[in-house]
Amino acid sequence: MTDSSPATPSVSTADGVLTIAVSNPANGTALDDDAIAGATAALIELREGRRDEQVILLVGAGKNFCAGGNVAAFAGAEDRPAYLLELADQLHTMLGLINETSLPVVVAAKGWAAGAGMSLTLIGDVVVGGTSTKMRPAYSGIGLTPDGGMTWTLPRTVGAARARAIILTNRIVTAEQALEYGILSEIVDDERVDERAREIAVELAAGPSAALQATVGLLRQSPAASLSAQFDAEGASISRLSGEPTGIEGVDAFLAKRAPQWP
Template identity: 55%
Template sequence: MTSPASELITLDADGVLTLPVSTADNGTALDHDLILAGTRALLEVTRGVREAGAILLTGTGKNFCAGGNVARFAAADDRGEYLRGLADDLHYFIKVLYQTRVPVVAAVSGWAAGAGMSLVLHADIAIGGTGTRLRPAYPGIGLSPDGGMSWALPRTVGAARARHIIMTDQILDAQRALDLGILAEVVDDADVASTAQATAATLAAGPRGSFAAVRDLVHASAGRTLTDQMDAESASIAGLSVTSEGVEGVDAFLAKRAPDFRGVR
């Protein structure tokens, strides 16, 4: 039976799988049901049940995601057990997000706080608006990060700067987030959703094997030596050169035409 959360998840004709992470309910807090439904959809991608060429993370309210639902934290009979369950479910969502090997775009309208900021950090391309704001938020309620923030933020801005941002609970405006490399592009607030959608559609139409390899190489690079990374690059580029997309890309270049990656899948 389809759940209400599942009905908000869409896969369009371009191959863009849209996964909302919050709604206008509860002040655009992270929606647990959406995270569970999103995980199920991502697992279908990894199993080949859904064929997605790009994933779009978004919110359906005025904010991308204002963080966890603190009121529910406080109301839980056992806060520790409740928060552990929420964190584990969010972390499984993120693990499967990486396992899809599909490019991830985030449409970051309004606030991305707490777990919302964590999710932005896992996007390959995060599009923000001039009014976008990001904030760790955890120290403000006496908690520590989840959602992989303590892993992703140091890899984006450096360990010292990550500690500073999280411990002082900095509010990062759009320009600061762009300068730090957290946001890839900043557009007018009214254009965030359409720009992110167009970016995801462009990726979905592109060379999916190439994008999957780029994600794999970049994500693995932090744990490899230069020699090991170059060995991985050699194996990857050689393998892609004999795929249908690799052949099409080279042939199109030589013929001075635009490659048709969609047509050779």
């Protein structure tokens, strides 16, 4: 069932896509804590088999994808260390659940993706930006260190030396640079970012979901695997899928020269 009631309107479902609006325009497009909580609840339902979305789409609810954490809320917290630890734990729980699903993740990175917003783009499998998209670590600007996995994902995306320079100097990364570095998958006109990201998400959701999820799983495990272990994992995966409905239909459709009807 995909009609489970999410904990927040920031989480919605349609066409096999679980859409999470990660930012709140009321707070200057800062990270939306309610959206994180709602997404976590929906992802737990996915893990438990109570939802059946095939793709996760991360979007921004305002003019930016996400301008980072709500710094005003940081400053107003009675116990800042405890408050920041709680926020980081909540974000990391959601990201861990996304990783567990092996679902493809599409990101609509319009406008600014700063701080936690930049971290969120780095978990995307397909990330669409606009001509005006800009990214910035932002953490050192407020005397803090990265969260959201940035110190793990950015070096693996852009290389260790470049990641160190970007994070330590708090460098602004333009859309063109983000595309060159492999953070963005493609750039479209600013007004088309959300539309294009959703097109990709819907296309993936209508595709061979078992094969796509298995592929995502292989890609996500590869950084920690040896080449030999990855050979074994790939062999086991392609063998398993060849005897399952998706693989059977794909091969039969290819031989029959017809479009596959994915189960």
